[in-house]
Amino acid sequence: xxxxxxxxxxxxxxxxxxxxxxxxxxxxxxxxxxxxxxxxxxxxxxxxxxxxxxxxxxxxxxxxxxxxxxxxxxxxxxxxxxxxxxxxxxxxxxxxxxxxxxxxxxxxxxxxxxxxxxxxxxxxxxxxxxxxxxxxxxxxxxxxxxxxxxxxxxxxxxxxxxxxxxxxxxxxxxxxxxxxxxxxxxxxxxxxxxxxxxxxxxxxxxxxxxxxxxxxxxxxxxxxxxxxxxxxxxxxxxxxxxxxxxxxxxxxxxxxxxxxxxxxxxxxxxxxxxxxxxxxxxxxxxxxxxxxxxxxxxxxxxxxxxxxxxxxxxxxxxxxxxxxxxxxxxxxxxxxxxxxxxxxxxxxxxxxxxxxxxxxxxxxxxxxxxxxxxxxxxxxxxxxxxxxxxxxxxxxxxxxxxxxxxxxxxxxxxxxxxxxxxxxxxxxxxxxxxxxxxxxxxxxxxxxxxxxxxxxxxxx
Numbered sequence: 531x532x533x534x535x536x537x538x539x540x541x542x543x544x545x546x547x548x549x550x551x552x553x554x555x556x557x558x559x560x561x562x563x564x565x566x567x568x569x570x571x572x573x574x575x576x577x578x579x580x581x582x583x584x585x586x587x588x589x590x591x592x593x594x595x596x597x598x599x600x601x602x603x604x605x606x607x608x609x610x611x612x613x614x615x616x617x618x619x620x621x622x623x624x625x626x627x628x629x630x631x632x633x634x635x636x637x638x639x640x641x642x643x644x645x646x647x648x649x650x651x652x653x654x655x656x657x658x659x660x661x662x663x664x665x666x667x668x669x670x671x672x673x674x675x676x677x678x679x680x681x682x683x684x685x686x687x688x689x690x691x692x693x694x695x696x697x698x699x700x701x702x703x704x705x706x707x708x709x710x711x712x713x714x715x716x717x718x719x720x721x722x723x724x725x726x727x728x729x730x731x732x733x734x735x736x737x738x739x740x741x742x743x744x745x746x747x748x749x750x751x752x753x754x755x756x757x758x759x760x761x762x763x764x765x766x767x768x769x770x771x772x773x774x775x776x777x778x779x780x781x782x783x784x785x786x787x788x789x790x791x792x793x794x795x796x797x798x799x800x801x802x803x804x805x806x807x808x809x810x811x812x813x814x815x816x817x818x819x820x821x822x823x824x825x826x827x828x829x830x831x832x833x834x835x836x837x838x839x840x841x842x843x844x845x846x847x848x849x850x851x852x853x854x855x856x857x858x859x860x861x862x863x864x865x866x867x868x869x870x871x872x873x874x875x876x877x878x879x880x881x882x883x884x885x886x887x888x889x890x891x892x893x894x895x896x897x898x899x900x901x902x903x904x905x906x907x908x909x910x911x912x913x914x915x916x917x918x919x920x921x922x923x924x925x926x927x928x929x930x931x932x933x934x935x936x937x938x939x940x941x942x943x944x945x946x947x948x949x950x951x952x953x954x955x956x957x958x959x960x961x962x963x964x965x966x967x968x969x970x971x972x973x974x975x976x977x978x979x980x981x982x983x984x985x986x987x988x989x990x
Contacts, residue, residue, distance in 0.1 A: 563672025566603075567960065568685040570596045570665060574956050575689035575747075578708045579739045581716040588720055589654055594661045594952060597959075601664025604671065617975070621670040621966035624908035625663055627901045632659055632872045635894045639871015648874040655873025658952070662959045669963025670970070676925075679967055683754045683928075686960070690751035691774035693736045694781025697744060700725070700734035701784040708737055728786045736781065743951040745790030746942050748782045750957050753797050753931035760809065761924040779820070789945045793938045800934035804927055851884050858888045862895075869895035886943035889950075902943075909936040909965035916968035929968050935961040 573593030582590035589595075632655075639652055673679050699707055704725060723735040733741040755778050758771035782790040802810055861870065875883075875893045883889050890899045910933050917929035939958055942948060949955050 562674075562678070563668050564674070564678035564682050566596070566600060567665065567668055567673070567682050570600065570956070571682070571686050571689055571960065574953055575686075575693055576737060577713065577716070578711055578737045579953060580718045580720050580722055581711070581713055582719050583715070584717050587654055588952065589657050589661070591952060592716070593956065594658070597661035597664045597956060598657065599664070600668045601660050604664060604667045608671075617970065617973075619670050619966055619970065620908055620912060621666065621963065621969075624901075624905045625666055628905050629659060629663060631868070631894060631898050631901045632656065635868045635870075635898055636872040638865075638868050639874045642871060644871065644874060645879065647876060647879050648871065651876040652871055652873040658873075658955075661952075662955060665956055665959040666963040666966075669960055670966030673964075673967045676971060679964065679971070680928075682960075683964075684758065686751055686957070687755045687758060687771065687774050687778075690748055690755065690781075691777040693738075693744070694748060694774075694777035694779075697734045697736040697781035697784040698777070700736065701732060704732060706734075731784075731786055733786050734784050738953045739951060740946075741785040742787050742789050742946040743954045745782050745785040745787035746793060746938075746946070746948065746951075747954045747957055748778050749790055749793030749797065749938055749942070750935050750954070750961055752778050752782070752794065753801065753934045754928075756801065756813075757927055757931050761927060776820070789942050792945065793942055796938050796941055797934045800937060801927075801930055804930045854881060854883055854885075855888070857881065858883060858885075858892060861892045862888075865895060867895045867897055869893045869898055872898075882947065884946050886946065886948040886950075889947055903940065905962060906936045906940050909933075909962045912969035913965040916965075916972040919972040919974075925968075925972075932961060932965050932968060936965065 570593050573596060574591070575593075577592055579588075579591065581592075582588060583592065583595065636652055636656055639648070644652065669682075673682065696707060699705070706722075706724065709722070720739070723738075723740055726733040726741065735741050735744050738744045738747060752775065755771055755775040759768055759775050762768045762771050779794070782794065805813070861875075864870070869890075869892055872893055875889050883892075887899060890902055894902075913929045913932040913936070917926050917933070920926045920929060935958070939948070939961075948958075
């Protein structure tokens, strides 16, 4: 039986502002970071990826533009003396290493000499990383308390459920309903994924740009849906969260993707040890029931799932990727440390690798791959420290859910070009930032837990 705790002791503490002045930690500022993050999630998830601001590239998606503004906002708050945030944040250092490495590789690429396609892609990628940084830093430094953190996650789960429902409708009807979504002020641009037949069904992408991207994105959201299904404050909220779980899981299944299956298995690897035996029993019985229902409704689809991992030596999904490895390592050997240049490995000039780690090694070298791995490992360590500090089962489970997202990101990067897909990448940035959030909110030092800004009045 879950006990609802409306307040958290840390949330009721005063936040240090300056001198001997404090403010309430539950105070919502004029511009609330959690609200802006929620708006970013809504725009990223619910606005189809093909809809952008007129005259812009794919970086002109409304959610990406807002994410870039978040980066500007964070910089102003961080480096303006009267708005300086208190306390350390390890995610800042991990992100700084990532951005500095990307910037060095960016410069090296232009020193090498680039085609116009490579140069445009390099510029676009750096802007893209600015959006990534804005979302991550705003989440890590700006979310003031546990209640606002859970508010952002609830928005994320609701958006995931809606996108999952869209995917289910597409799968059942073979109609791309996202084509009928028209938003004033936005224009359609770029490639629409359409449908792809695989085995006994069709693959769908909902509001994203690719089937694998949809599977990976929903896999990052599913742990939080499960969290609220077990720990929401009231019974009807837990029931609604359970429905969201089913929609997200079914939307993942509608992609008929190995990446989605692998990601869900990784989620269970992290979360099952945290669950009580009764929870494990209930989850696995429910999962078995869903699989049985799926097999009864669409036997061909279930056979397709079981054949996805059959005989890798004769499976084109594995052999085609393996055939690209000699070419990839040829380019890696030419510029091993910082690569050929950030964002310069771009299709159709170069072959798509379907492996983010190989693409990163080529474009950013060993250093670039190491700092990306370090970013995820930093998130895992911070969430684990928060897990150990937490005293309630609810907080521990939320920290475990965050750990699962970073493990998923590390592994699925080997199955597709993950950082090339904006919906997945920005949700990943949010989860990375929230690893820093839970570390900060559980830190024993009050000044570290504080995320409010300091207002200096005169000389302090």
